Amino acid sequence: MVACANGHSDIVSCLLEAGVEPESCDALGWTARELAVFRGHLGIATLFTSTPSETTNGGPAGSHRLAYKNPRQTFFSNSSERLVVVNLGSTQGGHDRAAFELSHYIPERSSGPRSTSSLVLEICAPGTEADAKLVRLPILEDQINQPFIFQAKNEAPLQISVRLFRRESMDSMVLLSRGNTTLDHGKVFFGKKRESMVREVTVFMMDKETMDLTGTVLLSYVVATPFAGLQQPDTTNYQRRLGDPMRMVGHRGLGQNTDNRSYLQLGENTAMVRNNISFEYTWALTSNLQITRDLEAVIFHDFSLSESGTDVAIHDVTLSQYKHASDLQEPQSITPATIDTSGVLHGYPQRRRAWSTGEESRLRTVQLRDRLRYTVDFQSKGFKPNTRGDFIQGSLATLDELLMNLPEDIGFNIEMKYPRLHEAVDAGVAPVTIDINTFVDVALEKIQRLAGNRPIILSSFTPEVCILLSVKQKTYPVMFITNAGKVPMADKELRVASLQVGVQFARFWNLAGVVFACEALLYCPRLVQFVKNAGLVCASYGLLNNEPILARKQADAGVDIIMVDRVKLVAEELAKDGTMSNTSLN
Structure with missing residues (x-):
């Protein structure tokens, strides 16, 4: 237990090989595996071959930490x-x-x-x-x-x-x-x-x-710095009570570090969009928000706009440059180079071919692959999501477009993707970005002006963004996203290093909850109740959430919100016994 709590994987391996009982509990009912995951040593959890108990009682589930009971109420006394x-x-x-x-x-x-x-x-x-x-x-x-x-x-x-x-x-x-x-x-x-x-x-x-x-x-x-607006306190409680269904948040992509650009071809039929993305099963959609150099809020997952053929970060391009990178993939028969300034080609108005799959479309795909080939993002992954010909591809969108074009009953999990230091290091670019207060204020202004009565959660991997969201506004709940020690740990931020510090951080800054990489909760289901006993909403994300049986395990453990890509597949599994119902999610 001491070796697990302190991350000594070699000692843990030796002890397991020597035949120690892996599911023994300490005086408080915690197992060695739970101590390892709690402290952020998820690599150690993989050494255990025994199946963790599926009971939701005792141990972490029975812990009530006094340090988590009184969150800090930090606010501005005035606007100056x-x-x-x-x-x-x-x-x-x-x-x-x-x-x-x-x-x-x-x-x-x-x-x-x-x-x-x-x-x-x-x-x-x-x-x-x-x-x-x-x-x-x-x-x-x-x-x-x-x-x-x-x-x-x-x-x-x-x-x-x-x-x-x-x-x-x-x-x-x-x-x-x-x-x-x-x-x-x-x-x-x-x-x-x-x-x-x-x-x-x-x-x-x-x-x-x-x-x-x-x-x-x-x-x-x-x-x-203070934000003028969104001061009406939020009274929504996202924690599940006994018998409540688990909320599902749709996420386009493959889980982590992939793509969830645009949920709609703007201007297309809304009913068709609903069917394609299975909105009828979702309570909300994840929208990855970034800010361009000219301070426009756009929906883009990755750090770099690799579609440009470079490693340029989103915060270093303008909105028009962002849109141009999207237009280069548009399935239309007319290329920008063949259009004069009047928008007329050979005397006829330009007409967009929305679903072209001919020779020109294939040529565009080849050209895009050539542009991507030498980017850091493509070389590290071997692919680039949202590329025409390889993935289901949609236009790059702005936050304005999503808020104005999607029905108001569809909720958003707006993930504030403020650039992180390890992303700049990996891309080999200077670690300089938009002022963090400007970043958050631009996003909040858009939301305040266009959100209406839409249910919205604000979330971020960046602790400082969560701090600012907590003290600047009171209208929308804020959730901290953390890898909780998931390996490999590219992000060196100490406040995302474990479930323990993630819960401490969320409680100190009076956040609504924490979104964990699902591995931590699957390894140790009793930690779900530990988080909820601290007064926090417990949510999860990750590739394993697309497996219906693993989603069900989390639902049984008490997870409040689950973020998935394969929405319909998972929803149908959870709906079998009423764990999830369409009525409760719309």
Whole structure:
């Protein structure tokens, strides 16, 4: 159990080979496998050959963690302030950068019998009325979900001051060193609407007497600005009660890292669209939202617009460039090059051929493949979804088009696909993107103006986006999406590293729930009730959700919402015993 909880896979393998009982429980009723999955070590769960118990009682299902009972109610007191959220240390893993390096003050270099246990770190934001935050050293617990929050006036400089004290007594502390930093220096380099994906600063600490460098403190941060609107509180409860059906969210693609571009050929018959995508079985659809360089909200899954033949990111193209990449795949007999500026060809108006499958259509497919061949996205996967001739292909859409053209009774899970650092690294492009407040505000403005009474959930893999959605608006529930330790772990963000920290994060920021990679819940079904006992909606996504028997296992475990690609196949399986009914989903 200790080896599983701490991720020591070699030791776990040895113990299993030696014949230990894999389903034994600890004093709280947890199995070793549950401890591994809870801490994000899903690779260890694959070492177990025994079938996990399908009981939904005991162990994690009976845990009620007091730390999860009181979510933080963070809000703007007025429209002239900003919230500054600061974490001690990096929120990214995969490196050896310590939260602080204060070697100048270790015992062997001190003048007396001092120890690091008498040191206190003070973090404050000058120009704000918030109290300074004190951290006693050494730090003995994980700080990833214990941020410091300051309220700053809009006109106040975004500064953070760090001071190191030695505690002499309960009422007396002696200043040793200090340092300062600003949080908005990036605007000078990238412009008002752009920022680095790396939201970290290193504070250099200077000795108060000699001004010598005495160490460094690493801080991560995000700044939230208010949004005017969407302040009517949401009262919808998405948790299943006993006897309630499981909600299904349709997702076009193959699960993770594939495509779910457009749910409709805009302008086509709505009834035909409903039948093709099995809307009658779904409660909502997943729409992957990104923002273009000219601040237009579009529906696109992948980081790069590979259709252009380059690795350019969506946030680096304009809406017209995005649309042009879509038009290049349109099944029409007239190419843009043959049309003059009046839109007339040989004296006749242009006429679109909507379903062409002739020689010209095949030529377009060949040309597209040639463009894709040298892109990072295509080379890593061997294919590019939504390409004509290889997949069922539709026009690239905008959020405006979906909100205006789809019936209002069809709900949306709007996944905010803010660019993540590991995506930029994988694509080999600079980690600079649209300012995160601008990104979220553009999306919220569109939703506020066009959503009407449509049921909507807002979700994101990016913790900072979830924070901003939580504090900026109250109308729509916010859900945090996490891999929960699913391997391979390309994303090094520490707050998506396990089910444990995902639940902690969601509770701290008063989110509605968490969307997990389904593997964690399939390995350990009792963890579903653990999440729900924390007051959170439990949802899942992933390729395995397309297997009806696995979807049923999650329904039986109590999962509230499941995201699937094969909507009709899964829905028909779940409807056999009333686990899902058409009436409850529409």
